[in-house]
Amino acid sequence: MILTIQPLKLTKPSPSPFHSIRTAIFCEKKAPFRRRKYNSSRRSVLKKTFIQEQVKFTAPVSDDPVVAIIGGGMSGLLCALFLEKRGVRSTVFDTGVHGLGGRMGTRIIDPSPLVFDHGAQFFTASDPVFAELVHDWSLKGLVQEWMGTIGELELGGQFTPLSSSSSRYVGVNGMRPLADSILSQTHMVDVVRPSWISKLEPFNGMWHLSENGKPRGQFDAIVIAHNGKCANRLLSASGLPLIARQMKRLELSSIWALLAAFDDPLPVPVDSSGSPFEGAFVKGIDSISWMGDNTKKISKAKDGGPYCWTFFSTAAFGKRNKVPQENIPTVTAERVKETMLEGVEAALGLSKSSLQRPCYTRLQLWGAALPTNTPGIPCIFDSEGRAGICGDWLLGSSLEAAALSGIALANQAGPLILSYIADYFTSGGSSPEEFSVGLHNEFQPLEGHDIGQFPGLESKEKIIEPQPV
The missing domain is CATH 3.90.660.10 (Polyamine Oxidase; Chain A, domain 2)
Structure with a gap:
C-alpha cells in the first residue's frame, strides 16, 4: 500500500495499526475466535498490522531545501559538510552532552x-x-x-610491532575536538545538541521532527546517521519500511x-x-x-x-x-x-x-559499539520517502568508512563516491526511482579488529579475527 502525501491537502488519516491491535486484543474475550477467510490466521493478521505503509512524496522539492541529519558522528558531520558544498542547508541533531563526534569520544x-x-x-x-x-x-x-x-x-x-602502508592519525587534542571542528567554518549548517529526536512524521510534503512532543522543525529530507535501538525505534513507525528493514539487519557488538x-x-x-x-x-x-x-x-x-x-x-x-x-x-x-x-x-x-x-x-x-555485518555499499537512500542512511557500517567499521558514507550520501566526489541527496534536489525530485539505492542489498559478515578496521594495517599484517558475538 502506498501513502501519497500531497502539499496543503488534508485527507482523512488511515486508522492507526496500533488501534487495530488494541481492538483485536481487548475484544478477544468478548467474542469467540473465528477463522478468517482465505485461511488467514489471527496471528498473520496481527503481523500484517505491523507492516508500514510506504511514504511517497509527490510534491516538488522546495527551491531552498533543508535536510535534517540525525546523528553528529563522523558520517553525519561530513554529510552536512558536503551538502553545503552543493548548496543544500541542513540541521544536525545530536545527543552528545559534551560535544559532537559519536564514537569519536x-x-x-x-x-x-x-x-x-x-x-x-x-x-x-x-x-x-x-x-x-x-x-x-x-x-x-x-x-x-x-x-x-x-x-x-x-x-x-x-x-x-606492526608496520603500515598508510599513515596513522589522531586528533591533536583528542578525537572529540576534531569532530567539534569539522563544521566550524560552515554557514549553512545548524547544530542542535543535546537533542533526542523521538518521532518522524510525514505531512504536507515535509518531514516533521519532534523531541518528546516538542516540535523540532520541518525538513525536505531526513538522514539517519546513527544506529542501534534508538534508530530502530525512530524508524519503526516512520513510513519507511524498506529503510527500517535494512537497519534492522545490522548487527552490532558490545x-x-x-x-x-x-x-x-x-x-x-x-x-x-x-x-x-x-x-x-x-x-x-x-x-x-x-x-x-x-x-x-x-x-x-x-x-x-x-x-x-x-x-x-x-x-x-x-x-x-x-x-x-x-x-x-x-x-x-x-x-x-x-x-x-x-x-x-x-x-x-x-x-x-x-x-x-x-x-x-x-x-x-x-552497547552498540561496532558493526559485525555490512551491505558493502556507500549509503542507503529511499527517494520516494526522501530519506537516507549513512554510517561506517555500510562500508566497514572505521572512521574512513564513516566519512566516505556521509560524503556518498551528500555529494559526488570521485568514481566510487555516488551522489543521491544533492543530485536528487538538483533534479527537482523528478523520476525518484532513479535515485534510490541500497534498499535491497544483502548483508555479509564483516572482518577486522574488535575495535574496528584500519585500512593499510590489514594490507601487510595478519588480520586479527574478531571474537564471536
Whole structure:
C-alpha cells in the first residue's frame, strides 16, 4: 500500500495499526475466535498490522531545501559538510552532552587534567577523497600523524610491532575536538545538541521532527546517521519500511571501555629501538582486545604522571557481560573493571596482583559499539520517502568508512563516491526511482579488529579475527 502525501491537502488519516491491535486484543474475550477467510490466521493478521505503509512524496522539492541529519558522528558531520558544498542547508541533531563526534569520544577529567580517547583510538586514510580531507585537517592543526609504535601483544608480554602502508592519525587534542571542528567554518549548517529526536512524521510534503512532543522543525529530507535501538525505534513507525528493514539487519557488538590513570608508567614491552609501545592489539586474552597510552599519544610534552590508558574488552567479553548501558549495576561495573585489569596484567606478563592500582578509573559500555555485518555499499537512500542512511557500517567499521558514507550520501566526489541527496534536489525530485539505492542489498559478515578496521594495517599484517558475538 502506498501513502501519497500531497502539499496543503488534508485527507482523512488511515486508522492507526496500533488501534487495530488494541481492538483485536481487548475484544478477544468478548467474542469467540473465528477463522478468517482465505485461511488467514489471527496471528498473520496481527503481523500484517505491523507492516508500514510506504511514504511517497509527490510534491516538488522546495527551491531552498533543508535536510535534517540525525546523528553528529563522523558520517553525519561530513554529510552536512558536503551538502553545503552543493548548496543544500541542513540541521544536525545530536545527543552528545559534551560535544559532537559519536564514537569519536574524548574524556577530559579535571583538575590534572586527565585526557582519554574512549572511543576511536586512531584512523588511517587509504581512500584519496578521505586522504585529501585528512591533509586539510592536518594543515589546520586538527590532526597529526601518530608516530608511536603499535603492534600485537601476546599473552605473557610478547610484543610484535606492526608496520603500515598508510599513515596513522589522531586528533591533536583528542578525537572529540576534531569532530567539534569539522563544521566550524560552515554557514549553512545548524547544530542542535543535546537533542533526542523521538518521532518522524510525514505531512504536507515535509518531514516533521519532534523531541518528546516538542516540535523540532520541518525538513525536505531526513538522514539517519546513527544506529542501534534508538534508530530502530525512530524508524519503526516512520513510513519507511524498506529503510527500517535494512537497519534492522545490522548487527552490532558490545565493548567495554576502561579508562585508567596510573601514578607511574606501566612496564610495557619495548620495540627494537628501545621505545615502549603506545598501542597494542591484545591477543589470547578474553577480557582485553586493545590497550592505548593516551599520555604518549596526546600529551607528548607532559612530564610525570598520571599516565592515562584506554583499555577495550573483546566483543565476546562485552556480549557476556552486557547490561543496560544507561544504568550499569555497581556489582557488574566492579567485576568488569577488576577482570579487565587482570587481563592487562596477564597481557604485560606481570605476576598476579603485581599491577599497580590505578589512581583513577572510569568504565563505559559501548552497547552498540561496532558493526559485525555490512551491505558493502556507500549509503542507503529511499527517494520516494526522501530519506537516507549513512554510517561506517555500510562500508566497514572505521572512521574512513564513516566519512566516505556521509560524503556518498551528500555529494559526488570521485568514481566510487555516488551522489543521491544533492543530485536528487538538483533534479527537482523528478523520476525518484532513479535515485534510490541500497534498499535491497544483502548483508555479509564483516572482518577486522574488535575495535574496528584500519585500512593499510590489514594490507601487510595478519588480520586479527574478531571474537564471536
